[in-house]
Amino acid sequence: MYLHKKDQIKLTGILYVALSSLSCGFPLVSFTGSIQRSTSLQSTSIITTDIPSLKSLIRKAIAPTNRGITATPSQKSEIEDLLQNLETCCPLKEPARDPRMEGKWRVQYSTAPAPSNGQLGPFLGVARQIIDLENGSYINKLEVEPNEWLSAELKARWFEWDGKVLEADDIGDTSEDITNEQNPEENIFSLLQSSLSKIIPNPLNNNLSGKGTFTDYGATSWKVDFQSLSIRLFGISIVSKEFENTSRVWRMSYLDDEVRIVRAGRTGKGEDDFVFYMTRED
Numbered sequence: 001m002y003l004h005k006k007d008q009i010k011l012t013g014i015l016y017v018a019l020s021s022l023s024c025g026f027p028l029v030s031f032t033g034s035i036q037r038s039t040s041l042q043s044t045s046i047i048t049t050d051i052p053s054l055k056s057l058i059r060k061a062i063a064p065t066n067r068g069i070t071a072t073p074s075q076k077s078e079i080e081d082l083l084q085n086l087e088t089c090c091p092l093k094e095p096a097r098d099p100r101m102e103g104k105w106r107v108q109y110s111t112a113p114a115p116s117n118g119q120l121g122p123f124l125g126v127a128r129q130i131i132d133l134e135n136g137s138y139i140n141k142l143e144v145e146p147n148e149w150l151s152a153e154l155k156a157r158w159f160e161w162d163g164k165v166l167e168a169d170d171i172g173d174t175s176e177d178i179t180n181e182q183n184p185e186e187n188i189f190s191l192l193q194s195s196l197s198k199i200i201p202n203p204l205n206n207n208l209s210g211k212g213t214f215t216d217y218g219a220t221s222w223k224v225d226f227q228s229l230s231i232r233l234f235g236i237s238i239v240s241k242e243f244e245n246t247s248r249v250w251r252m253s254y255l256d257d258e259v260r261i262v263r264a265g266r267t268g269k270g271e272d273d274f275v276f277y278m279t280r281e282d
Contacts (some may be wrong), residue, residue: 034206047085054086055259068123069117071109079109083261083275088251093221095252096160102133105260105278112264112274115142120150129278138224149234155227160218161249166267204280220267222250 048054061079065071086239088130092098109125110117118127125144132138137157144150226246231239249268254261258280 027231049089049091051089056080065119067069067107068109068111069119083277087261092255095255096220096222096259098255100257101131102253103131104281105129106281107276107278109277110274115152118142120144150233156224157227158222158224159220161223163217164250165269166247176256224248226252
């Protein structure tokens with residue numbers, strides 16, 4: 001219910017990567033399977049291999065959407081086409097291993113539900129990821145400004161993904177997922193706690209449908225194991241939770257010095273992915 005459904009055109013993986021590699025001037029990445037592309041991309045004029053121009057178009061498209069929270073179906077479709085266009089021009093073969101993953105990233109747009117998109121209950125906040133490559137860990141921070149009077153911090157560890165699809169025992173309990181029909185008067189902290197399973201991304205790489213296979217999954221993908229969540233109100237801890245056997249898959253579909261795109265899903269399959277468009281913060 002969170003993603004806009006669009007008709008998909010399936011292209012064979014080898015043909016698609018060959019075309020995109022030639023157009024972007026980057027070497028081929030060999031894989032098998034199929035790739036899904038939205039039909040609207042074929043009928044628009046946004047196809048370009050100029051990365052600065054693509055980034056400018058993306059900034060303009062996401063600006064009125066509150067980082068995706070208020071995006072209409074047509075806006076989501078336009079932004080998705082632009083993101084896919086940028087992903088085909090990714091300059092890296094192994095983005096998940098690149099040192100530029102390190103540091104602080106701010107979520108500028110996401111199709112994920114709250115609170116991963118920066119919305120804490122009825123409040124609009126800012127979502128960030130802080131990645132520590134040396135220790136194999138990261139922190140997801142969600143803060144309501146000014147002065148971070150309400151915040152949530154999720155700590156996790158990551159490992160190179162081996163390509164194994166995550167089963168129910170790995171992804172944790174998702175039976176209490178938040179929906180748009182939920183009573184808006186519900187206690188904010190109960191809301192946050194019941195949506196823990198969605199607080200972090202699980203990416204998909206280079207528009208794969210989840211059926212394609214890479215020989216080296218770790219080059220593009222991480223398996224993320226959640227460790228703990230804490231929620232603070234005016235600096236005082238009000239919720240603290242430890243996790244066991246709660247994992248996700250992240251796939252890095254674009255990375256450079258400024259921008260990162262992550263396709264995130266609960267199992268590693270393409271059908272449950274969300275997209276995160278992030279920019280680097282100092």
